[in-house]
Every structure is written in structure tokens, then in C-alpha cells.
Amino acid sequence: MTRDELKAEMLRHLQYSFGKDPAHAQVRDWRMALSMAVRDRIVEPWFAATRATYSGQHKRVYYLSLEFLIGRLLEDAIVNLGLGQAAREACAALDLDFEAVMTDEPDAALGNGGLGRLAACFLDSLSTLSIPAHGYGIRYEHGLFKQSFHEGRQVEQAEDWLNQPHAWEFERAESSYEIGFWGEVEEKDGRAIWHPGDAVLARAYDTPVIGWQGRWANTLRLWGAKPTKLFDLARFNTGDFTAAAQPEEAARTISRVLYPDDTTDAGRELRLKQEYFFAAASIRDILRRYTSEYDDIRRLPHKVAIQLNDTHPAIAGPELVRILHDEHGLAFDEAVQIASATLNYTNHTLLPEALERWSEGLMRHLLPRHMRLIEQIDDWHARTTKGRTLSAIDQGSVKMGELSFMLANRVNGVSALHTGLMKKTVFAELDRLHPDRIVNQTNGVTPRRWLLACNPGLSGLVTETIGTGWEDDLERLGQLDPHVSDAGFRARFAAVKRANKAHLSDWIGREMGISVDPDAMFDVQIKRIHEYKRQLMNVLDVIATWHAMRGEPGLDWVPRVKIFGGKAAPGYQTAKEIIRLINDVATVVNSDPAIGDRLKVVYPPNYNVSMAERLIPAADLSEQISTAGKEASGTGNMKFALNGAPTIGTLDGANVEIRERVGAGNFFLFGLTAEEAMARREVPDHAGRAIAASPELAQAIAHLERGTFSPGEPDRYRHLAQILRHHDYFLVCSDFAAYHAKQRAVDAVFRDRDAWVAMAARNTARSGWFSSDRTIRSYAAEIWDVTPVEVGPGACVLAS
Numbered sequence: 001m002t003r004d005e006l007k008a009e010m011l012r013h014l015q016y017s018f019g020k021d022p023a024h025a026q027v028r029d030w031r032m033a034l035s036m037a038v039r040d041r042i043v044e045p046w047f048a049a050t051r052a053t054y055s056g057q058h059k060r061v062y063y064l065s066l067e068f069l070i071g072r073l074l075e076d077a078i079v080n081l082g083l084g085q086a087a088r089e090a091c092a093a094l095d096l097d098f099e100a101v102m103t104d105e106p107d108a109a110l111g112n113g114g115l116g117r118l119a120a121c122f123l124d125s126l127s128t129l130s131i132p133a134h135g136y137g138i139r140y141e142h143g144l145f146k147q148s149f150h151e152g153r154q155v156e157q158a159e160d161w162l163n164q165p166h167a168w169e170f171e172r173a174e175s176s177y178e179i180g181f182w183g184e185v186e187e188k189d190g191r192a193i194w195h196p197g198d199a200v201l202a203r204a205y206d207t208p209v210i211g212w213q214g215r216w217a218n219t220l221r222l223w224g225a226k227p228t229k230l231f232d233l234a235r236f237n238t239g240d241f242t243a244a245a246q247p248e249e250a251a252r253t254i255s256r257v258l259y260p261d262d263t264t265d266a267g268r269e270l271r272l273k274q275e276y277f278f279a280a281a282s283i284r285d286i287l288r289r290y291t292s293e294y295d296d297i298r299r300l301p302h303k304v305a306i307q308l309n310d311t312h313p314a315i316a317g318p319e320l321v322r323i324l325h326d327e328h329g330l331a332f333d334e335a336v337q338i339a340s341a342t343l344n345y346t347n348h349t350l351l352p353e354a355l356e357r358w359s360e361g362l363m364r365h366l367l368p369r370h371m372r373l374i375e376q377i378d379d380w381h382a383r384t385t386k387g388r389t390l391s392a393i394d395q396g397s398v399k400m401g402e403l404s405f406m407l408a409n410r411v412n413g414v415s416a417l418h419t420g421l422m423k424k425t426v427f428a429e430l431d432r433l434h435p436d437r438i439v440n441q442t443n444g445v446t447p448r449r450w451l452l453a454c455n456p457g458l459s460g461l462v463t464e465t466i467g468t469g470w471e472d473d474l475e476r477l478g479q480l481d482p483h484v485s486d487a488g489f490r491a492r493f494a495a496v497k498r499a500n501k502a503h504l505s506d507w508i509g510r511e512m513g514i515s516v517d518p519d520a521m522f523d524v525q526i527k528r529i530h531e532y533k534r535q536l537m538n539v540l541d542v543i544a545t546w547h548a549m550r551g552e553p554g555l556d557w558v559p560r561v562k563i564f565g566g567k568a569a570p571g572y573q574t575a576k577e578i579i580r581l582i583n584d585v586a587t588v589v590n591s592d593p594a595i596g597d598r599l600k601v602v603y604p605p606n607y608n609v610s611m612a613e614r615l616i617p618a619a620d621l622s623e624q625i626s627t628a629g630k631e632a633s634g635t636g637n638m639k640f641a642l643n644g645a646p647t648i649g650t651l652d653g654a655n656v657e658i659r660e661r662v663g664a665g666n667f668f669l670f671g672l673t674a675e676e677a678m679a680r681r682e683v684p685d686h687a688g689r690a691i692a693a694s695p696e697l698a699q700a701i702a703h704l705e706r707g708t709f710s711p712g713e714p715d716r717y718r719h720l721a722q723i724l725r726h727h728d729y730f731l732v733c734s735d736f737a738a739y740h741a742k743q744r745a746v747d748a749v750f751r752d753r754d755a756w757v758a759m760a761a762r763n764t765a766r767s768g769w770f771s772s773d774r775t776i777r778s779y780a781a782e783i784w785d786v787t788p789v790e791v792g793p794g795a796c797v798l799a800s
């Protein structure tokens, strides 16, 4: 597509789709017009992919996830369709600022963090690999909350991405299912019939997901909740308007927000309703599609593979058994066998507080038939494995991990270390009973978004050096390796990073009013705020460094910019204290004349996918410092390495595999191993001992207790200090000295610019394995038993 064709299409959509005259169009109107013009290019490959799947009777993959953190879609579509140049030129010809048009799009923030972003990367790879697939999720009206800081404290506001027309979705009013809740189960002639007490409609909204070069497109189908009855006209006519609107409100509540606060009974009930609402609608849709093509329901596993993204969609298991048994009339055991040959479960965490358990009482009340089936599945499992000591029902609650395991063909962890720990800890007993069921699938990230689109400087250099083709064959980055010993290549690599940093410095200056030196080291930790991720250890290092700089201002310090980004769960008080501390430390350090440009702390609010795309290409150092054994994988770690930022990190999650691939000499390792961490927790007063052994740590904690960063309120960080001294479960104190020392080793290498650039470039060259294309190929071969559909040349032709 040429510039002029694209421009003409934009003008046509502006006029006829949006009724706007170019003279009065705003950035948003132009963005919508461009989005429509690009979207039109996706529809043809989308249809062609659907036709190819039907006509070839290919097996399909269904990825069920309560989260899809997709971010912006316009630039992604433009990049995948190869329309970058045409789009830039068309915008220029219309006198539009391309950058402004792109950044006008709100992020689709239908996820919390890594788990949701992984689902989005997987959709991208499934389409790139032309594997017939659907993503299923919820169309939340409000995605993850907007974060701002008031006097350093996190304030949450509702996010409202759907408060404007959404360019990428197609509403399917005709595709809707009635989803029941509550009620009772009738036993009739040996059959169970569930009579729900209430119901809502699940309506489908489809977003096409285009793969690399537009060869294939899959569908992300999100469910929105609607009332079964529109509104109560009789009540309305008596003047009771609020009551008349009640059914609509109650139904819409289900798809209103991502992750309702589950600290109350009402919140927990809503979350379970969301899970069932979306799982039931998806299962029904999957079976409708299957039965429209095939007669024999027993052959379901030959044509359908369902992946449960953590246990959030786990109720899909009992729902599938219910339909096969109660509605299709299969014997119970056969129904369970078919369901478990179709279903697979990915575990993403071993943290006990994140392992879902539902109270039996709530489950029996909300889903009476399912609770009965869960008991039967549990009995069936005990009967067929003779594993009688093991149950998915324990002390009045249903353990969704165990239930998912029992009903799965394959269960996977998300990094080698994590999978090993799954086998040793939470699923030890189940692994013994089913020794081949657990497999590892190390996470990956899509190189289209996380290198090609977000880092045009580096992707240009890569293409100039090794040619194209790496975009969907990322292991080709290995061909860069020999170039790293070439001084000319290193200089160009360094120049790209320098330009990205200058660009980010401008943004930080504009957005935050902080001036940072682009030649300083950009040291970045961006992720959810959590004690196990140890942002607290990072700030303590900032405090210790600041203290040391003040003590010896004459020393030749390596200048650093410490960049933080991330949100805390609204109810997680300790995480919120950590946020406030980072902001308070920033205030003191950034205005300290004794420090100047040698240390800055920058914490831009409202970290999201788009901000990650801005920060990662400009990072020098990647902070991956979780307590070993706690971060299942991490995926940010892969994005940084790919963009040429070496890691300072622990042997946790996928860090282990990153270090193996980039080489131990290109990774700053420190800290206890998972095994050592477990042992250290048993040592009496381990924190006190570590504090006594490290004057820097003792000093930093003393600053917290003295109120150095909370003038006038010395108690503000008393609680954090108490945790460090007496309840240091995440071993911040035990690992601090090693971390602080390793940071000095980082300084030493950074001083030797040439050595640093070589290390950074080797990280890029050796990160090819972390493409989500590799991950998806592996799921396809080892879990789903599907192969990519051959798309003949011209099958989905793209006008170029």
C-alpha cells in the first residue's frame, strides 16, 4: 500500500465512517481513521485464515485467560503489515505528527502484569506461526487502574479505555450465551438437571490478531456481560427508575473491572462469577464450533486443545464435564477422560497466597452442580490413581491448582527452575501419581513488539548487519555475535543506545521535570511492586550509595539514574509503603546539591505496556533481583536482554536460562540460590546477623528509622524497618551485601565503556531463544499436538 492510497483511505474513513471534515478533525479522529484504514487490511487475511482452518479441518488451540495485557494495537498492526513507511508518509502528507497519532491510542490494560502480557505475546506468536487459535477473555470496561502519586503515595483512579470508540473490535450481537448462576439441581431418572436461579448474557466482541507480514490472523474473543431482560418497564412506569435499571446494572457488574478487590465476601463472589461467566461462555462457544463441524463429541481432543492460563479459568474443567455428562449424556468417567484429554493447565506461581482456593460454601451456592461434579472428579481421581491421600477439597475449600491438575493432559511451569520446584513442592504428590504430566515451557516475548517496533534504532542496526528474517526467526540474532569483536559495530551499537537514552532523557525532563544525564548509567526496575521482587532492596542500595557519596564527594563516582516503574495492588499496604519510600528518597536525593547529576531517582507514575516500550530500549542495566525461588519466570528480564541491557540478578525464574545463554561473563549474578534461601530462613535472627555484618545496610536502615526521608514524621518507615529487622521472609538483609558489592562491579565494567558495550551487544546477540515463537512452537509440539497451517503464496495476499 502506498502513501497516497493510505492517505486516501484515511480521508475516506474520516468522512464516511466518522462524519468528520478534515478541517475540524482532532488527533483522535485521525487516529481512528488511520486505524480503520489499517484494520481493513487485516480483514482479508483474517477471513482467509478462518476458511483455511475450516477447509483443512485443522485442530484448534483455545487460550483461556482472565488477562490479556495487549497495550496499543495500531503500531503493532502497522509493523506486522509492513506499513510503517507508508503510514509515516501519509501522516506527513496530511500534516499530522505521526508520534502524536500513535500515542493518542489508550493502552488496552486488561491485565495486571507478566501473566497478562504473556497471553498477549502468545497471541502474536500463534498468528505469526499460523496456528489456528482463539484467545478467550473478558471485555473489562475498566482495565488496570490508573496510578498517580500524591505526596509520594499511590492513588488509584478508574481506567476508562472504553470511554471512546474502540477501533479494533467487532461486536457480535448474534453470538451470545445465557450463563446461569445459583439455583438448584434436580435429580431425574438418574440424571442431574441444573436449574439456575439467575442468568446473564455473555456477548462476544472479536479483535483480529494479525501475525508477522499479515500471513495469518487469529481472533481474540472477549465476553461482555449483558442482562437477559433489558429493563423492567412496569417498574419504570411506576416511577421506580433505579429499580427498573437494576438488572442491567447487576449484569454489567460482572465485566466491569479487572480483578475486583477480593478482601471482602462480595468481592470474592464477584471474582468467582467472572471466572465462571467467561469459562462457561468460552466452553459453549468452543463446543458450538466443534459440533458444527464434527458429529462425534468423543473425538473432541483430536480437534481441540484448551490451555488454562493459571487456575483463573479452571472452572472450565467441571463445566466441560457437566456439558459432556449432563447434556451430551456421556458416562461420567468418559466425560472426565475426554475433558482431561482436551484441557491443559499452566501454573505461574508457587506463592501460597496466589494459589486459588474457593470456599466450598460459596461454590455450592453459586454453582451447585459444579460443586457436586468437583466432588465426583475428586473421587474419580482417587479411584483411578489409588492416590487416596490426595484431594482437591481441603478444609472447606476447593484447591483450584489440584483440580486443574487432575483434569489436565499436560501441566506446565514457565521456566526450568520453576517447573523443577513445582515437582518438588506444591505438586510433588500429583507428580508422583502422574510422572509424565508436568512439562516445562520457558516463557518468551514477541520480538515484533519488543524489538522491531519499540527499538527502531537497534532493529535497523540488526537488519543492516545480518539482513532481515530475524523478526520471525530470532535465533538468527546469533549471527551478530562475531560482529561484537568489531570496533565499528560496537560503536554503532553504542550510538543506538545513546540515542535511545537521549530520547528518554527528554521525556523524563518533559514529564517529570527532572533533568538526567544521558551518559549516566540507566538502571531500571519495572514490574509490579511486591516484597518478593525486592524493590526495597534496590532503594536500600540507593540510600547506601547516596550516603557513601555524601561521605566522599571527591571520589570519581559512576553517575547513575535509578528508574522505577510499577503499581501496587490497592490493598497491599507494604507495597504501598515501598512506593512512598522510593518517592521520598527521590525527593531528597534529586535535590541534594552535594550529589548533583551523579545519582538521580526517577519514578514515573502509571507504568504500563507503552511505558515499558519507552524505557526498555534506553536501559543500560536490568534489575531482576527477586528472592530465589519466588519469581516463576519473569518476562521483562528477556525484553531487557534482547534490547542490550545486561542483568543484575539472582538465580531465579528465567534469569537462570538467560545467564546460561548470554554467558556468565555477561550477567551480574549475586545472592542466595533457591535452596540456600530456604535454608537461610531457618537460621535464627538471619536478618539481624546480616545487618550486623554490613555497615552499609545498618546505616541505610538507620536512615529509615531516623526519618531522613520523612522529615517531621520519623515513624513513617518504622513498619518497613521492622519487617527488615524481624520479619524478613524475602531475605532482603541476607542478600543486601552481595547485591551492593555486585553493583560496584557493575560500576567498574560501566567505566570501561568498550567492555560494557560488548557485554550489552552479546546480550542482544544471544537472546534469540527467548522469542515467544520458540515457546509457542514448543507448546504446539509437546502439549497441543498441532502444526502450523501451510499458507500457500497468495493465500492471504497483502497489497504492498
Ligand code: TH1
Residues within 6 Å of the ligand: 112, 113, 114, 115, 116, 118, 310, 348, 349, 354, 414, 443, 631, 632, 633, 634, 635, 653
Ligand atoms: C506471573 C509470574 O509472577 C511471573 O514470574 C511470570 O513471568 C508471569 O506470570 C508469566 O508466566 C504471574 N502473574 C500472576 C497474576 C495473578 C496470579 C498469579 C500470577 S503469577 C493474578
